[in-house]
Amino acid sequence: MNVSFILILLLFGTFATYLAGDKFAKTVALFFSLASVAGSIFILNQHNAGIDESFMINWISNPNIYIALKVDGLSLAMLLLTTVLTSLILFSSFGNNYNNSKSFYALVLFMSFAMVGTFLSADAFLYYIFWELALIPIYFIALIWGNGDADERKRAIVKFFIYTLAGSLFMLVAFIYLFQKAGSLLIGDLYAIRLTENEQFWIFAAFFLAYAIKIPIFPFHTWQANTYQMSPSVGTMLLSGIMLKMGLYSVIRWQLPIAPLAAKTYMDIFILLSVIGVVYGSIVALKQRNLKKLLAYSSLAHVGLIAAGAYSLSFDGLRGAVLQMIAHGFVVVGLFFAAEIIERRFQTQEISEMGGIRIQDNKFASMFMIVMLASVALPSTFNFIGEFTLLYSLYNVNIWFAVIAGTTIILGAVYMLKMFQHVMLGEQTDKVFKGITIQESVVFVIIIAVLLFFGLYPKPINDLITPALQDIVTKINKL
Amino acid sequence: MNTLIAISGLGILSLLAEIFNGRKAIVPITIIGLLAILGYNISPYNHLGTFYNNMMFVDKFSVAFTSLFIVVTIFLIALSHEFYKEQATKISDYVAIKVFLLAGAVAMVSFGNLSMFFLGIEVLSISLYVLAASNRLNLRSNEAGMKYFLMGSFASGIILFGICLLYGATGSFDLMNMYQITHSVNYPQWYYIGIIFLVIGMLFKIATVPFHFWAPDVYEGSPALTTATMSTLAKIVAMAALYKISILLIPTQTYSFQMIIVCVAIASMIVGNIMALRQNNVKRMFAFSGISHAGFMLMVLLILNNSAGVLLYYATAYAVAGIAFFAVVLYVTKGKDNETIDLFNGFGKTHPLLAAVLTASLLSMAGIPILSGFFAKFFLLNQVLLSGWTVLVIVAIISSIISVGYYFKIILAMYTKDSEKDLPNNIPFIYQVVAILALVINIGLGLYPSIVYNLLG
């Protein structure tokens, strides 16, 4: 068994879910997604035992394209993140009833399939295919099962789709160009080619466009808030929890090692943009009236920091980025799930229409608060480790980057606490908040457990990703 | 060579079937016949080489494209039976015309002599004029036929003029002779003028800017199945023929010639895609989309390696997507006065399967991976970039982005709007079969692109 098995499993699961019919779709989907978790863990064990589970066959002989799936610490970490989060997200949606749920869950699994593929691909062409494939299901999920005014939603979702697609097409051009230089699109061959500075600049710029939109980095973020708001929660979680990480992962895996010279030359600009995103996202989040939009802007701030760390090109920056990617994945899923729980009961996303929930359901309030605190990077949560490492790496570039990006610590607390205060605290309103179900709390418990465990003992993940990142750092510094 | 004869014979056979009251059997017989011809065409019995004093010149290129044309025609004829249900008395005519059209198409890619080429293009064009105007009680169809006819014969005149100049320069219509002359002896400059006229005529046939104006009007006015024929079969035939001409008859591509191609390609991609944005009629939208695809295919002329493979793949991908698209459109627009996008409202809920097929084919044309349209664009842009036309690639990318806008208009209509009227849910079996088959081919081509791509390598 090698890693392609997980992809096959998920693809098969997609069809099985669709065929299972509306009634059993979610169960089947969850089953397959759990199976993929099991598979990933198996692969993890194999990897730790020193067995390489990579997979490679020739797909198209001319042009020379392979189906190459690479298992190293980095991709494995992302694989685990994707499969675990997908399971969580699927499980979290059990409280909802979607019409035509067989299509819905099939799309979710398909998206998981595509994202796993993106993380595993070691051939740029394959990678690009998965990258684009991931866009299709989320488009439909957001479009069909989304909420809000239909016309506005359409506008937002189409913008999201075209915008992200536009960015990635330029990446495709860059890959084509690289293909002509290297004669193959295998990642190893791409790493090996030596490009002139000018070439690197354009390649880097093309990649940047794709990733900056996906991540998103200021000022390419305008699709984000509306899309998050309009999508159904499952879609929002998939988008913010995993899909954004595709962009960040790609920066580390593809952009930096392929064009290290450009990355170094223009490092300050990219870090600056990312850091501006951090501050800007935080400030805009202060005055949001819509809960999901607020969370979206907070996400903008957080991923800005991750991107800044990645662009710092240091080992610490990359490591921090990966750690924070995982941490942010869990946290943001938790936060959006909290928003979803409230929405299930109050049928609103407007913060002004909430309040007084803690009185009615203390358990939920506590869990929400823990996740929220993790999101503001309270020490002993996983996010702190990521944020600390990232800020430290930024400090090593320039103290002012660290200071400016560090304001997220303050501003994050401001908007999060403000939100929490108005959403959860205060006198009981006339709205009845039904206590959260066991199923809902299970999701939270898992998230909190992950966040706290790795917050105190991040060694397993660290050991997993370190060799792979070392490899990449060597590639970046090859010149 | 025998393929052409067989196809012509099949056309006559379908005419005869009407006489012998075998109306119901026409479509099946024709399809079986075409399948047999297809089998023969790709079998080793179909010898490569030149035939009848170089009138026919059969090589891998022509065999591959002939097969593609036959496949597309099979689909189109399969759709005919249902489409012409109301005018059953005329079905043999329609089928025969389509088969003859195929014969013309085959002549256009396997000609060894410009006379065959000219006759081929005329058979093709005249068939299309007839088909465009075939709904003779409908003024829109009349108008389409008239416009197509006027402009088409105008273009034919130009093509003829070009051929004449080629003849004047070389004294021969034979490709081999001309090839030898242009590669060895001095010859008058008329030759180039002739080539340009010929190319312009073909640019008209594939509908590139600024010779594209007919396409939207004609596509819109023609009966839907004719639109399907024009946009899928006719376009790729003309493109293949143009490719063959430019490979065999142009001794060296001068920079200025390449510039012309570049400009036309860019203009087509941009104009086609931008104009399609505001279209409300799916056929018209498809026409503009076709214009942009023509611009894409035109870039093949600038490619140095394996350009035939790229063209074949692109043409196949485009045709298959078009067939699937039209199979659905035929069903949706059946019995309607027009073909506005509103007709698709709520289609995703009422007909999930067909909606999925339509979505997939639109995605394919937009160039979304795993569907063949993506690979087509990838192969094409890869080669274009290799040939050094970076600007062209950038424009192609930008126009691809624009194209997503209108392809998704249909998808949006299908999935986000509610249908006002109930469509009859008795989807004709044959439409479903064609749509799904086309989609399967589409995906298959995406999974195993080398099958087609390396066929001519």
Place this chain on the structure above:
Amino acid sequence: MEKNLALVLLLAPLCGFLFNVFLGKKAGKGIVGIVGTLSILVSFVASMYFFSLIQSTGKPFQVDLFKWITLEKFNVNFSFLLDQLSVLWLMFVTGIGTLIHMYSISYMHDDENMHKFFAYLNLFVFFMITLVMGGNLLILFIGWEGVGLCSYLLIGFWYKNQDYNDAAKKAFIMNRVGDLGLLIGLFILGYLFNTLDYATLKTAILSNSDILSNPLVGIAALCLFIGATGKSAQIPLYTWLPDAMAGPTPVSALIHAATMVTAGIFMVTRMHFVFDLAPYVQDVIAVIGAATAILAASIGLVQNDIKKVLAYSTVSQLGLMFLALGFGAYEVAVFHVITHAFFKACLFLGSGSVIHGLHGEQDMRNMGGLRKAMPITFWTMMISTLAISGIFPLSGFWSKDEILMTAFHGNIVLWVVGSIASIMTAFYMFRLMYLTFFGEFRGTEEQKHHLHESPSLITIPLIILAILAAIGGLISLPGNSWLNHYLAPLLSKGEHAAHHLGTTEYVLMAVATVGALLGIGLAYSKYIKNGEVPPQDSEIKGIAKTLYNKYYVDEAYETLFVNPIYRLSHFFRNYFEVFFSEVVFAFGKIANAIAIQGKSIQNGNIGLYLFAFVLGVSSILIYLFLV
């Protein structure tokens, strides 16, 4: 064995927390209180053990658990350090913690969320222990933020009231401002020395003489100090502390008087080797300390809320401690921390007892004459008040005196400022006492009817703390200081270790005592002799009004920082976001506009089509053959 005990010391409060969170509601209020208190008591006992251990061996004891954060150049471990300083701190944290837990059993008995209260308190103690015990700056940072969180939770304990929530939020956010400074300081130290462990850091700094010339060290020290100003409520980040009085009184006693707010002093003392390298930062600390002392004391003069007075008093006292730190007199600051913990905890608990007795009344204008109804409360508070005012021989006298002496030797201006602050302290503390316990009762009849002494669970801690407040000074008597001796191995700088008791010192003591008596006298003449009662809010005029409104600092912050940021947020949301969004849409709109224009060209006129055709042919021919 020691390692396990250290873990017990650390984890006992955590266990208490977990128990109270998960089982507290079911277990009932009695069990909750007992478990909460016992878990702290266990820690206290363990601390005692370590205290005796270190006392005897003099060697610090380090526990390394596992690798926590991995960085390229160095790792940060989960390690704990038990040395003189941390054990000392642990002692009074857990000790006073135990007393306050005990007190809370009675005080919070009527609250429906008592189990949560105890859970939070336990959690606080856990984080405080983490802060103190941490073997490196990052572990300290866990505790540092953790106590901030608990403070947030406890200030906003009555979360139905949004004003309290605002106060809690404010506390958390202001602390975070400081935390950012601390983090940056950490980064600089990590960057310079590739470690965050105290021990390694110290050796690295002391062994590296080049480091003196590196300006980064000074910046690091400044950043650390910014962190301290947040936690220890110094200018400019002090405004949260008075607001923090929104929380239940035991919380104010434990967190906002005795323990958490001294974390800044702890940290500065811990990192003294860094501060010693940056004299100008020390000057800044001293000035800020003195300024805070006088500013807070002056505000405290006119406050009417009994807890607010104490809160400003705390800020003022903390300012004095920083004054000492600024002169490098760490052990003096520590001494004052300890004595202050005793008498301030006692005062807060006493005020809590008063408030308890008056069913929530906090305004001193509605009190008076409680001396008879609540004798134990009165006497314990009286002792503490005398202590804080610096009356011989109570603990406050010794510690404050040492600070002022240090200041006198360092900078005469700061000494004057500190002395004035002390006089003010004496004045407002006695103002508090007089208004609360003397004169006639000014509350409602119903309150008067219910006046009673608090139950023993409340009074016992009061008594213990009062005793400690009285005799606490013994640990560091001038000339023969046990404390200085105890801390000597850690601070390792001889100059402050022994004060020579000369004439100057005696004169200074006398001046301080006279000052304190002056303050007391003023208060006496104003509130007892003249029987004045502070005017109602609307009638406050002149300087008093400025003071009463805390120099309008909150308003200034609001105008300078909060509002601009919100306006910016508004601006970004309404303009920037729209702009960027529209830029993206603009591409689509341009394309659409072109398409609409294009549609009018495609007008159905075949003549036009042919015309375009011919033009196309002509231009191609011209380009190819005529140009």
Place this chain on the structure above:
Amino acid sequence: MSLLTIFYILSAITIATAFLTIISKNPIHSAIYLVISFFSIAGHYLLFNAQFLALVHIIVYAGAIMVLFLFTIMLMNLNKEDEPHKKLATKLAAAVSFGLVCFVMLAVFIKAMPIIDTYKQTGQDFQSIKVLGKVLLNEYMVPFEFASVLLLVAMIGAVLLSKKEKSIQ
């Protein structure tokens, strides 16, 4: 009268009548002019000694095609000058493009024209009926047959476009 003179006269007639065909308001007149033009072209053919072609040309064009035109004109009763007044812009555009295209093409050819002093003269017969027949039915047999397909398509098409729909029974 030299051949050149004849050529010029014939050319003048050809061009003039072609022009008149286009600008005549009455379709019948146009048709008549066109016939004259065709005849003059046949004259050119005769000048080349291509008798057979000239004959065929007259039969096909003047005989068949023009008769078809005339029939249609009669059928539609178009022998009136009922064409509405065209817009100036249309006229101008037509004139401009005519001038442009004429100028361009002539310029192109003048530029491209090689100087030919002696023309090829093999002396062999290449345009008698016999030779043409041989070429047509030997070398060009396939196109010849294929042309029949073309005509068949045109025939079916014409029928299809004019046939009245019968009921399915």
Place this chain on the structure above:
Amino acid sequence: MQNILQQIGIENYIYLSVILFCIGIFGVLYRRNAIIMFMSIEIMLNAVNLLFVAFSTFHQDAQGQVFVFFSMAVAAAEVAVGLAILVSIFRNLSSIDIDNLKNLKG
């Protein structure tokens, strides 16, 4: 027999043919009467035919003339189909003015 082009010159035929061709183009552009437009197209085709014959003589080669036959066949076929379309338009519209055919646009 002498080559006739020796006296007249191939260029003259080319010019004549080009002018004729352009007149055809002009006619298509200038007129709105469909029948006249057809006629213009016939003029264009005839211009080419003439050139074919001229080139045929130029090369002393029969193929050019043979091609004229095909060209005639095409012309005939086109006219037949074109007129059929025209007739059906006329039936619907009672007019053959091309300017009336503007329903398809945009």
